[in-house]
Amino acid sequence: MKGEVSRPKLFRTVADLREFLLPWRRAGKRIGFVPTMGALHEGHLSLVRASKAETDCTVVSIYVNPTQFGPTEDFARYPRNLERDMELLSREGVEAVFAPDDAEMYPPGYNTWVEVKGVSEPLEGKCRPGHFRGVATVVLKLFNIVQPDVTYFGAKDYQQSLVVRQLIRDLNLPIELKVLPTVREPDGLAMSSRNSYLSPDARSRATVLWKSLQKAQDLLAQGERDPQVIQEAMRQIILSVPGTSIDYVALVDPETLSPVSTITGPTLAAVAVRLEGTRLIDNLLLQP
Structure with a gap:
């Protein structure tokens, strides 16, 4: 199964993605997971390449999560271009892309939230109240949906990586977290x-x-x-x-x-x- 470079399979529902992943898991294959909000750049692709090198099946999620944006933030204008993202991921040989809609992630009656205390509170937590509650909730949901062996995050969002590390540790998730260096433009600007x-x-x-x-x-x-x-x-x-x-x-x-x-x-x-x-x-x- 490894080594085929073709368009990733695109999944819109939890059930369909799980059905796809089941044979990989039963065969004892390692699953790598890169959660993103799309608008992919070389920073994301460095995470994808690490997963491709270290695991048997790479899953990339593309989901602009509304619960991590504040009311005056840029949720509505956040760049979205699934077709371009799929093209980039095709070149990397990604096996599966999970791109759910809001109703799939937060169906009517949804009412469970995850709060990681401590590391979520200063810096970004102070400037963006509720941000890390949204991040921790969606990340835990995605971890439960994908059930990866390894997940990849970027050091540019350093505080986020600490929140995810705490989440994995406190909730006994059997997931290895890898945090990769920030990828920069030639003049030093962090890719974003x-x-x-x-x-x-x-x-x-x-x-x-x-x-x-x-x-x-x-x-x-x-x-x-x-x-x-x-x-x-x-x-x-x-x-x-x-x-x-x-x-x-x-x-x-x-x-x-x-x-x-x-x-x-x-x-x-x-x-x-x-x-x-x-x-x-x-x-x-x-x-x-």
Whole structure:
């Protein structure tokens, strides 16, 4: 079954996907799972390639999950192009794509929600109330639907990967989580489906997120250990670019996301910036 490069089978219902996966599972094959919201780019495809290399059957979900968007966020305009996504996944030899509609995922009477405390609360959790409740709920549903052996996430959404790790651990899910490095454009901008919102001018200015993270690493290399000093330098770089506003610039413990008072070991630098109405996030694990 492995090695055939053809158009993935597209499934719209849980029952049909499960029926497809049953023979793979019965044959003892390893199933890899890459959950996405579509609008695929090289970041997603790096996860797909890892799954293809390490498992026997790769499932990609494409679902713009409404429960992780706030009322004033970009759910309605989030880019959707299933045909293009299917074409990209065909080239990678993906076996199955799961693209349900909202009624399949949240049928009438749906009333169960998953909350991961602790790591979900700062940073993105503070800026986007309810976001991680939606993420944890849909991810657990997808894990139960696909029942993968391995699942692949990207480090760009670092906090999300911690939430998923906690979810897997606390609920005893027999799933291995692999978090792969952020994939960047040549100028350092982290690949993101939301980059498509940026005008050419805003796109060139968006590199400021990466520049601020590099500044943090540079200051650390020069011996600076005060997170306040580093954060202020990062803020100045970001705010020197016209049209930017900052949701947060933070140096935190990479396991708990708690603020650090002085840098003594690996520290996560995380930024969320709005640029002409588009919200961009990025992070870098700093090594003193």
